Amino acid sequence: MSPAVRILSPEGRVGSGPAAPAGPVGSLAGQPVAVLDNGKPNARLLLTAIAERLAIRTDAVVSLVAAKATAAEPAEPDILQQLAAARVVVTGSAD
Amino acid sequence: MALPDQTVTGDEDDEVVEVADESPEALWALLASRGWGDGLPIVAPTTERVAEMLRAAGTDPDEQLGVVPPRDGVATWHAVAINAVMAGCHPAVLPVVAAAVRALTSPEVNLRGVQSTTHPVAPLVIVHGEIVDRADFNAATGTFGPGNRANATVGRAIRLVLIHVGGARPGAGDASTQGQPSKYSYCIAERTDASPWPAYPRSRGVDAASAVTVACGENPHNFHDMESSEPVRLLTKAASVMTTLGSNNACISQGEFFVVLCPEHAATIAGHGWSRRDVQSFLYERARLPRRVLRDAFDTVAWVPWLAAIDDDAALLPMTDDPDNIRVLVAGGAGKHSCVIPSWGMTKSVTVAVGP
Numbered sequence: 001m002s003p004a005v006r007i008l009s010p011e012g013r014v015g016s017g018p019a020a021p022a023g024p025v026g027s028l029a030g031q032p033v034a035v036l037d038n039g040k041p042n043a044r045l046l047l048t049a050i051a052e053r054l055a056i057r058t059d060a061v062v063s064l065v066a067a068k069a070t071a072a073e074p075a076e077p078d079i080l081q082q083l084a085a086a087r088v089v090v091t092g093s094a095d
Numbered sequence: 096m097a098l099p100d101q102t103v104t105g106d107e108d109d110e111v112v113e114v115a116d117e118s119p120e121a122l123w124a125l126l127a128s129r130g131w132g133d134g135l136p137i138v139a140p141t142t143e144r145v146a147e148m149l150r151a152a153g154t155d156p157d158e159q160l161g162v163v164p165p166r167d168g169v170a171t172w173h174a175v176a177i178n179a180v181m182a183g184c185h186p187a188v189l190p191v192v193a194a195a196v197r198a199l200t201s202p203e204v205n206l207r208g209v210q211s212t213t214h215p216v217a218p219l220v221i222v223h224g225e226i227v228d229r230a231d232f233n234a235a236t237g238t239f240g241p242g243n244r245a246n247a248t249v250g251r252a253i254r255l256v257l258i259h260v261g262g263a264r265p266g267a268g269d270a271s272t273q274g275q276p277s278k279y280s281y282c283i284a285e286r287t288d289a290s291p292w293p294a295y296p297r298s299r300g301v302d303a304a305s306a307v308t309v310a311c312g313e314n315p316h317n318f319h320d321m322e323s324s325e326p327v328r329l330l331t332k333a334a335s336v337m338t339t340l341g342s343n344n345a346c347i348s349q350g351e352f353f354v355v356l357c358p359e360h361a362a363t364i365a366g367h368g369w370s371r372r373d374v375q376s377f378l379y380e381r382a383r384l385p386r387r388v389l390r391d392a393f394d395t396v397a398w399v400p401w402l403a404a405i406d407d408d409a410a411l412l413p414m415t416d417d418p419d420n421i422r423v424l425v426a427g428g429a430g431k432h433s434c435v436i437p438s439w440g441m442t443k444s445v446t447v448a449v450g451p
Binding site: 007016070074094 | 109110111112113114115117125129131139141142145162166168169170171173177178181207208212213255259260270394395397439441442
């Protein structure tokens with residue numbers, strides 16, 4: 001039997017650990033819910049409709065509808081700062 | 096999770112998988128079980144081959160070249176060398192692959208967007224300078240491929256780094272709706288011996304013996320001109336290619352175009368006294384569409400303020416907001432075919448020196 005071939009993984013290590021998932025949000029009654037429009041066509045319409053449905057079901061309040069400057073880049077720091085005030089942010093990825 | 100015939104050892108930085116042999120069947124099974132590879136056969140990145148690749152480069156294997164999103168994997172020389180072996184690279188080209196990774200991870204490239212967009216964008220690697228001949232790149236006939244090991248494997252190594260270190264697997268990390276063939280490999284070399292203008296890196300302020308440019312865009316769009324003996328009619332065809340409504344450049348004003356001229360087209364243009372800058376300026380003026388056509392085609396545009404402020408529907412608007420966004424170089428062999436490479440849009444090309 002021939003000796004085993006030792007092959008190196010091509011992935012390497014990850015620079016920073018993945019962010020931990022947020023914990024349960026608990027009751028949303030009276031809590032602010034925000035929308036982050038990812039900049040794609042119809043995203044604001046769809047995401048806001050979802051946030052409004054969520055607010056109706058949970059007695060939450062849609063407090064902010066913010067948009068990225070462009071779909072191709074991350075949200076600007078000031079937008080993220082505004083979103084941080086919300087208990088839940090509704091957003092989406094891709095088209 | 097390892098298959099029964101694999102043994103996994105080592106930590107995350109230096110994980111080693113032992114397989115029974117490196118037959119095609121064993122390697123296919125390994126790739127399938129790990130989600131590795133680009134769909135083509137690989138050279139097994141054994142510890143010995145990777146060590147030899149790194150020994151030739153004479154560099155610190157742990158030196159970090161960049162962080163590759165969306166996985167945010169750390170591209171060390173060691174990790175890049177593993178992927179270069181898999182791609183079939185000769186050790187002489189590892190510094191080119193490393194320089195391209197360094198360039199790609201520059202902030203202006205916006206690699207996170209490039210990697211994860213639904214657009215088919217792929218990074219084009221352009222090799223410049225003395226390493227073109229030293230490492231046997233093909234800058235002449237068929238530079239975009241196929242048929243040359245250095246071009247083919249450097250482009251492939253970059254793709255493998257993007258897949259493995261960056262986590263850009265189709266459907267998981269790479270959301271490209273259809274992909275494009277240049278996602279397998281996309282590497283050419285500048286034909287400085289047949290260029291009437293200074294080497295491209297010098298036009299970008301990089302004065303090095305060897306350099307690499309990365310530019311993230313579409314596949315090449317060919318234009319042919321067998322007849323023109325002066326620049327205007329010839330470059331009007333390039334401008335025609337640039338004015339397609341289907342490219343991101345039509346709705347994003349900061350996008351670049353790479354215009355890769357064949358030597359015969361370049362000679363015709365330069366023979367009339369035109370500089371590289373003249374070509375850029377002419378295409379900036381000639382590659383235009385009426386505002387009405389652009390606004391009819393798009394609900395949303397990302398234009399700089401001065402373009403957005405123009406409200407005359409009959410005004411002819413340029414396809415990019417600055418002549419400098421039109422990048423011109425020479426590559427290829429005999430014949431009268433050149434090409435335009437539209438950009439993804441929200442990205443800028445980067446040129447860096449090649450060094451150990």
